[in-house]
Amino acid sequence: MSIAVDRDRAFLASVRRIAEDVAALYADEVDRDARFPRETIDALREAGALSAFVPEHLGGGEVSLAALAHGCLELGRRCSSAAMVFAMHQIQVATIVRHLDAAPWFESYLRELASDQRLVASVTSEIGTGGDMGRSIAAVMPAQDGGLEFEKQAPTVSYGGHADDLFTTVRRSAGAEPGDQVLVLSRASETELQPAGSWDTIGMRGTCSPGFVVRARFGPEQVLAAPFSTVMHESIVPLSHILWSFVWLGIATEAFERGRSFVRAAARRKPGDPVPAAHSLSRVMSELSMLRAEVESALQEFILASEEPGRERLSTMASVLRFNNLKLAASEQAPRVCTGVLEVIGIAAYKNDSPFGVGRQLRDALSARLMVANERIHAVDAGLLLIAKEI
Amino acid sequence: MNDNVKVEIRRVLRDHARLPVDIDSIDEQADLFQAGMSSHASVNVMLALEDAFDLEFPDQMLKRSVFESVAGIAAAVNELQPEAA
Numbered sequence: 001m002s003i004a005v006d007r008d009r010a011f012l013a014s015v016r017r018i019a020e021d022v023a024a025l026y027a028d029e030v031d032r033d034a035r036f037p038r039e040t041i042d043a044l045r046e047a048g049a050l051s052a053f054v055p056e057h058l059g060g061g062e063v064s065l066a067a068l069a070h071g072c073l074e075l076g077r078r079c080s081s082a083a084m085v086f087a088m089h090q091i092q093v094a095t096i097v098r099h100l101d102a103a104p105w106f107e108s109y110l111r112e113l114a115s116d117q118r119l120v121a122s123v124t125s126e127i128g129t130g131g132d133m134g135r136s137i138a139a140v141m142p143a144q145d146g147g148l149e150f151e152k153q154a155p156t157v158s159y160g161g162h163a164d165d166l167f168t169t170v171r172r173s174a175g176a177e178p179g180d181q182v183l184v185l186s187r188a189s190e191t192e193l194q195p196a197g198s199w200d201t202i203g204m205r206g207t208c209s210p211g212f213v214v215r216a217r218f219g220p221e222q223v224l225a226a227p228f229s230t231v232m233h234e235s236i237v238p239l240s241h242i243l244w245s246f247v248w249l250g251i252a253t254e255a256f257e258r259g260r261s262f263v264r265a266a267a268r269r270k271p272g273d274p275v276p277a278a279h280s281l282s283r284v285m286s287e288l289s290m291l292r293a294e295v296e297s298a299l300q301e302f303i304l305a306s307e308e309p310g311r312e313r314l315s316t317m318a319s320v321l322r323f324n325n326l327k328l329a330a331s332e333q334a335p336r337v338c339t340g341v342l343e344v345i346g347i348a349a350y351k352n353d354s355p356f357g358v359g360r361q362l363r364d365a366l367s368a369r370l371m372v373a374n375e376r377i378h379a380v381d382a383g384l385l386l387i388a389k390e391i
Numbered sequence: 392m393n394d395n396v397k398v399e400i401r402r403v404l405r406d407h408a409r410l411p412v413d414i415d416s417i418d419e420q421a422d423l424f425q426a427g428m429s430s431h432a433s434v435n436v437m438l439a440l441e442d443a444f445d446l447e448f449p450d451q452m453l454k455r456s457v458f459e460s461v462a463g464i465a466a467a468v469n470e471l472q473p474e475a476a
Contacts, residue, residue, distance in 0.1 A: 271434075271435035271436070271438040272435045
């Protein structure tokens with residue numbers, strides 16, 4: 001067995017254990033109180049999972065992207081909010097790992113992230129940009145002390161109040177075009193978060209994602225050199241869609257398993273008697289298997305494209321369409337599986353206090369179509385479809 | 392092994408194995424499939440055993456050798472649920 005396979009296996013075993021022993025225990029409370037899943041994130045910290053994707057020579061676990069994705073699935077089965085926090089953190093870490101280009105400040109930052117198990121949140125959306133991550137209003141400005149600063153009005157910052165560091169998109173300079181963006185990594189100690197809004201939502205309540213006015217002061221070395229448009233196409237967008245989709249697959253899988261437990265319990269009570277719910281369960285299974293196929297194949301395609309020198313394939317229109325379609329398909333399929341399970345189980349699935357309840361899964365899965373609104377993605381795809389020759 | 396487990400197994404077999412003969416006339420080592428248990432009936436036996444002992448047979452146990460005799464089933468129940476023994 002190779003070292004890489006062993007590393008992946010050990011990582012997944014420890015994430016699965018945390019999912020079952022910790023995340024599952026607190027999931028209902030996290031959901032009810034809309035509070036941060038601190039027990040689960042702390043357990044992941046203790047296991048070194050926050051630096052799982054950091055290369056070994058920088059102190060990390062150096063697991064594969066596939067292992068990371070399946071870790072999201074395991075957590076997603078037990079606590080969607082903890083899984084989404086984990087996924088979003090890993091998207092930031094993987095973006096730095098893939099684009100740091102041997103920059104000394106970012107290398108030493110990753111070492112620090114690994115030794116302190118720091119949690120990174122992202123600040124990409126901005127009031128006034130209409131949800132377009134590829135445009136910014138806030139800009140890097142010279143600060144009075146000779147360093148740099150920015151101020152950004154963010155409508156949602158997931159776990160912003162619980163993160164150790166923030167990764168923020170801003171315009172390169174005061175005179176830069178809206179699309180001329182860079183990513184800035186600022187520590188909580190360099191950042192001021194002024195709350196602007198609440199987070200009392202129907203699902204994903206534990207991600208604690210209210211709005212903030214974000215102000216940061218930092219040095220020029222904390223600006224990632226790679227142009228944001230490249231980072232966005234090669235990493236942030238596809239990685240987000242893949243890891244989010246694995247969380248949604250985890251949620252849908254849990255709903256399906258609750259349906260399956262229900263049907264099996266009914267079959268056991270009267271062996272040999274027909275179980276009508278088994279037929280609807282079979283239908284839901286085919287919906288789940290389509291979701292699984294879409295999510296797994298997108299992961300494999302991304303891994304293959306990432307291994308090509310230059311990763312140019314990831315910037316083609318075909319690739320943008322591919323990973324946009326993953327997001328559209330998975331975000332609609334996951335709630336479909338959950339509603340399908342409602343019909344398998346019936347009223348026991350509709351009850352919040354039943355072991356067969358899938359209300360939390362359904363509510364959490366409904367967030368999928370709004371995290372980067374599907375209508376916005378359809379608009380992008382519609383434009384690309386007019387010009388792209390190969391899709 | 393506790394005889395109660397085997398008594399309960401025989402009760403499940405009586406109710407669900409659809410054997411042409413009385414289960415009590417069958418030795419605990421005897422082959423239940425040869426005695427006339429169909430594979431369809433063995434599925435119901437498995438479901439009823441899961442209900443009776445409140446356990447789940449993992450996929451690797453779902454094979455003919457586990458369900459072919461009272462002794463085989465008792466060994467599997469014992470392995471999954473040592474406290475029942």
